Amino acid sequence: MIQVRHLTKNYGNGKGIYDISFEVGKGEIFGLVGPKGAGKTTVMRAVMGFLHPGYGTIKVSGKDGIQNPEFVQRIAGYLPARGELPEEMTGMQFLRMMAKMRSMRSVEKAMRLCRHFSIQPEVRISEMSRSGRQRLKIVTAFMHDPKLLLLDEPARGLDLLMQQQFLKLLREEKEAGKTILLASPVFEVIDAACDRAGILRNGTMIAVASLSSIRDIKRSAYQITFQSEREALRFAKDEEEVREIFGNHVIVCVTGALKPLVERLADYEVAEFAAYPQRLEEILVHYYGGSYRA
Numbered sequence: 001m002i003q004v005r006h007l008t009k010n011y012g013n014g015k016g017i018y019d020i021s022f023e024v025g026k027g028e029i030f031g032l033v034g035p036k037g038a039g040k041t042t043v044m045r046a047v048m049g050f051l052h053p054g055y056g057t058i059k060v061s062g063k064d065g066i067q068n069p070e071f072v073q074r075i076a077g078y079l080p081a082r083g084e085l086p087e088e089m090t091g092m093q094f095l096r097m098m099a100k101m102r103s104m105r106s107v108e109k110a111m112r113l114c115r116h117f118s119i120q121p122e123v124r125i126s127e128m129s130r131s132g133r134q135r136l137k138i139v140t141a142f143m144h145d146p147k148l149l150l151l152d153e154p155a156r157g158l159d160l161l162m163q164q165q166f167l168k169l170l171r172e173e174k175e176a177g178k179t180i181l182l183a184s185p186v187f188e189v190i191d192a193a194c195d196r197a198g199i200l201r202n203g204t205m206i207a208v209a210s211l212s213s214i215r216d217i218k219r220s221a222y223q224i225t226f227q228s229e230r231e232a233l234r235f236a237k238d239e240e241e242v243r244e245i246f247g248n249h250v251i252v253c254v255t256g257a258l259k260p261l262v263e264r265l266a267d268y269e270v271a272e273f274a275a276y277p278q279r280l281e282e283i284l285v286h287y288y289g290g291s292y293r294a
Helices: 040-049 069-075 089-099 107-115 130-142 161-177 187-193 210-219 229-238 259-265 278-286
Strands: 001-012 016-023 031-033 053-061 076-079 148-152 180-183 198-203 204-210 221-226 242-246 248-254 272-273
Touching: 001 040, 001 130, 016 198, 016 204, 031 040, 031 187, 040 053, 040 069, 040 076, 040 180, 053 069, 069 229, 076 107, 076 130, 089 107, 107 130, 107 161, 130 148, 130 161, 161 180, 161 187, 161 278, 180 187, 204 210, 221 229, 229 242, 242 272
Parallel strands: 031 180, 031 198, 076 148, 148 180
Antiparallel strands: 001 016, 001 053, 198 204, 221 248, 221 272, 242 248
């Protein structure tokens, strides 16, 4: 559904995106994950046709997206990371305006989505909370039943309950065959929603991996508790895959078989050995080889 090849947009001073390539299959939810400034929004805007890249190609549903931005914008639902709503309007007035712009015959789906997200559409936008405005933006992206959705930081400002409602909506849209490109710095959203993720940092794609493979990596981390801090330090000094050490506890990642690690531990005084549940953020540190948020 989406095919991006060697996408480059150089703004100068080290800012931009460089040689980005990935594909999103029909009916797939693909995540772009990375910290602020990683290039997520630039990629999303390029795919939508809102900016012209300096180099590279974009195909959407078989068409050249760079040469046919109006085609992409017609078939897609877009949620920008930033963007103001007309505060003088009510939610209902805004939704009807958007429906008219899209030549929609009905706002039935918009009303259903408002109920799903507990939105009171008769309320003036200026009186809505930050969360209420974000939920209204989500409704706007989904209301015309597009077959392609590009969602930039969709969970911004949502509380835990509304995040769960949003994830439920994503699952329903996926089951309906929709293709979704989702950008977020929130690891839990990517982990819960996506089939695969492209990991961005400083404008480059560090890796593309399935979430199932990332979860497999997550199961290969272990916490070792030694009899003393001295033993923990002695072990950590010679072990390449140590991720963290605190007191007499060491977190170690195993990329292959567990047996070699167990055999090495025979030379140490170990009090406890247990699987360590890693969060997606810790896995990203593995790809970056340093601090993820840096």
